[in-house]
Amino acid sequence: MPGAGEAISYRSAATTLDGTPLLYFAGWKRHVSLYPVPAGDAEFERRLEPYRSAKGTLKFPLSEPVPADLIAEVARRHAAARAGR
Numbered sequence: 001m002p003g004a005g006e007a008i009s010y011r012s013a014a015t016t017l018d019g020t021p022l023l024y025f026a027g028w029k030r031h032v033s034l035y036p037v038p039a040g041d042a043e044f045e046r047r048l049e050p051y052r053s054a055k056g057t058l059k060f061p062l063s064e065p066v067p068a069d070l071i072a073e074v075a076r077r078h079a080a081a082r083a084g085r
Contacts (some may be wrong), residue, residue: 001073015075022078029058038077038085047073 005016006038011064014021026033037048047070051058058074 001037001072001079002026004075017079017082022082023075030063034058034060034071034074036078037074038081044077054082 001015001019001022003017003020005019007014007016007021009021010024012024012026014024016022024035033053036060037052037058040048048058051060051067051070053059
């Protein structure tokens with residue numbers, strides 16, 4: 001994400017945009033979590049479904065390749081929503 005920074009917030013690693021947290025992530029024994037997850041259209045929701053853990057959390061198993069393109073889309077949607085406020 002162009003212009004993104006890094007921080008620790010709520011005791012988790014976070015990417016920041018304009019100095020405020022955009023996405024949080026945490027490493028666990030068997031997965032990496034990413035949150036919060038923005039709402040989206042049916043196609044976006046279909047892509048998220050295999051990784052949904054809770055309403056606002058995605059879990060990426062360490063036993064599988066991390067879907068970087070999906071994470072980039074989550075970040076873009078968050079940045080766009082923030083810009084629209």
